[in-house]
Amino acid sequence: MMRRVARAPWTLLKALFGWLVLFEARNKVLLAPSAVRLRCVEDAETRRLSAVLPAPPSALVATVIATHRRPEALRAAVRSALEQTVRDQVVIVVDDGAGLPELPADPRLSAVSLAHNTGVAGVVRNVGIRLTRSRYVAFLDDDNLWEPDHLERALAALEAPGGPDGVYTALRRVLPDGSEKDVLSVPFDRRRAARESFLDTNAFVARRDRSLRFSRLRRTPEVLPREDWELIRRYGRGHRVLHVPHPTVRYLVNPASFYTDW
DSSP: OHHHHHHHHHHHHHHHHOHHHHHHHHHHHHSHHHHHHHHHHHHHHHHHHHHHSSSOOEEEEEEEEEESSOHHHHHHHHHHHHTOSOOSEEEEEEEOSSOOOOOOOOTTEEEEEOSSOOOOHHHHHHHHHHHOEEEEEEEEETTOEEOTTHHHHHHHHHTSTTOOSEEEEEEEEEOTTSOEEEEEOOOOOHHHHTTOOOOOGGGEEEEOSTTOOOOOSOOOTTSSSOHHHHHHHHHHHHSOEEEEEEEEEEEEOOTTSOOOOO
């Protein structure tokens, strides 16, 4: 009985705000020092790599691929990005300090390495965002794949009259043996997202502005929610986000990586 009484405030807060929102508020308090340090790292790496690139990669849409020690999977991810039916795009691969494998020779592709491993996907992706110039930004992890029409379907919604600022498509989740687990397709609802983790940036394409940046908190695999959830839900606070219920992403449910059992 006493335990139930002690948990009553937490139960009430979860009902009012959602457990993911409460966890993120806790993260911002406990992990704030890591965000300050990592912002300095991100700024320094962006300045350094800007000097290395002959010119900022520029197109209608920039695709940011974060990677770390997955050479074969990375090459497959890059191929799926370059084989999009939308040709007006650039792809930037940002390696988190491990070194880059040989990648396809394509004028739309740029690849850079951070000087040191950060272990923070948000920082790696932010560097990619800041090194590119485009109207829209898309994201792909090195162990996932896009169907050839991913960007086409997303841009059709974004560029329609009265279209949204951001869209995410459905995910076809596959197991390591190649078999299909299921299709994740949930309409955007910020209130629902406070309680359910169904948002993933592999499916997200958004209009570029200053709010399109990832959290810099050092999120170990045990820290919830993930930076994907934080970005899309925060972006949806001031922008219209729409779900396109067509699976255009092959999302690997990888035992070697963190994933949410949605």
